Amino acid sequence: MTLDELNRELAALHLVGFWSGNVTGFEQDIEPKSAFEPHLWKWQHIHEGLLKARELVSLEMSERRTVRLANPVGAGWATPTVHMSVQLVRPAEIAKAHRHSLTALRFVVRGGGAHTTVEGERFVMSPGDLILTPNWTWHDHYNGSAEDIVWLDGHDGPLVKALEVIRVEMFGRKQQPVEAPPDLAIHRYGRARPYEKNVNFPDPPFKYPWEETYRALAALAATKGDPYDGVLLRYANPRNGGPTFRTIGCEIQMLRSREKTKQHRHSSHTIYHAFRGAGRTEVGDRVLEWSAGDCFSVPSWQWHGHENASADEAILFSINDRPLKEALGFYWEEPRSE
Template sequence: MDMTPPPQASHTAATDSAARKAFYDAIATHSLTPLWEVLHALVPQSPNTPCLPALWKYADVHPYLMQSGQLITAEEAVRRVLILENPALRGQSCITQSLYAGLQVIMPGEIAPSHRHTQSALRFVVEGHGAYTAVDGERTQMKPGDFIITPSWTWHDHGHHGQVESDAPVVWLDGLDIPMLKFFDAGFAENGSEKSQAVTKPQDISRHRYGANMLPMRYDAPFGQTSPIFSYPYERTRETLHELETHADIDAWDGVKLRYVNPATGGSPMPTMATFMQRLPAGFAGKPWRQTDGAVFSVVEGSGSVRIERDGKAWTFDFGPRDHFVIPSWHTAQLRSQPGCVLFSFSDRPVHQALGIHREERLS
């Protein structure tokens, strides 16, 4: 059967194509573009992130962190950080399209000078002792596994009390909403006039005031929508995970997973980022799940693996203590651990929930 289009049809198609091109060229001079040419890319049938799953082995990263400590001072760098860049977003200083992550190192005797910025920040301590973070006149010591908040537009600095000759550097994971605020054109900063801010409050007074399942009679939300507690010590978190693993049901997808909360609201500690800690019991083989919020993980203790799938592609990462990995939006993931492990993670879930766009599927 002859499928050749009649001469008139070919002529019409060619004419239409030429007419459309001329039309597109004409409207382009007025900064216009046709929606019908990009509609499917703008509104895809499922979430379609360009981000890729990735793993950063601490054994590979650690030598470079130490080398950076020899090449540039904390004062000169302002913040001595190696950014964890998503392999698909190189040069954009982000681990997902909305989140920034990096590993910061401070050497004994150093001070990372005081500044403030509109971006919210979290610190999750990876390694070492002897460092502190100060926020608005209050200091807290940094110990491995501690989760510490720097609320938006608060003065903060970091320091290491140790002696250069005998003490080790301290490393922590920085998580910030830098790309999110960049999207809104709302990110800016201010440097302090002194390297270290004056300490005006007793150490950890915020935890005593707000962290005992009680609030002052006239609670004034010192940091707005951000938690009034800026340090959540791992010692207490670990004890809770252990008790729940021993006495509570184990979730088939997450093991024992808890979310950090703002004690005044029950919501996330920060308005733009949610934080979690979970324990995978020994022999855990999790069921698959996926969610619209991309998540960044830091391995606190133990070892395990994560299998991540999307569109017929699969990645399997074996992880151990202090390793970091990212599970991008709407990638199916399964966690496993033969010896058991503890994982810290953070994501942009509060923003998804506030906008009513968060989706999660727990698959069988």
């Protein structure tokens, strides 16, 4: 019998020899390599698409009016684990109540005065606010203001899909009742807080108001900062101070005027949104020139560094899969030697 004949015989039985070349060989050094590319999505294109969808797409037709950031090689996803879409809600519209196994978050970029209700607690939405809708929490959105509101929807859809655990449930009514007293989450997870006797959700619903976030960034701008990220803040899990979610980390960073960071690489995927200012990010052999509103992705294990060449500060909001990789022992980070 020849080796080819053996391979064919095994293949007919749905078996594959490790030697056959159809599986990754381990006979050489291998570095992590993402199939996803660095990509820049211009705000002008995202926003124009949303404004056209505003007229063409109703919330009766589509559960959510969102435009997805689809990586050129990503089958509709921005990265293989975490994803970002941009949503527009017109005045008086209700995005119906549902819950799902996806962990999700909203970062408000335009408009204000709408609200998201999560597990019976109402969170008012203003630009720069981050609102968490952890997995399996009921959530709905209502725009009671006189102007459109636009926010980023971050979630772990690609991961949940790959794990084949997508699960969705409709609430049955358009909106859930608001039962929690105002600012419940803030009081429940403040510095003086009650003991939690019944933990319903490992990652709790929460809102990080922009004023607080910006105050911290502005104050820490007087410190040295991080050589790779400028002044970077993690949004701490309100319960335990760890990563924002078990599957998604949320971060915000300020690149000060004329700040250029050193390059590093890490095994987490990151999707950025330029909330304020303008700058450039080198990723591998690509240079992404971004300005306010643009979104861009930095795939795993690619060398990257940021630069703000302007006289004004620049602020980047980002989401990443670092908590997931850390929990599983797959997170590595290294500086680029100069």
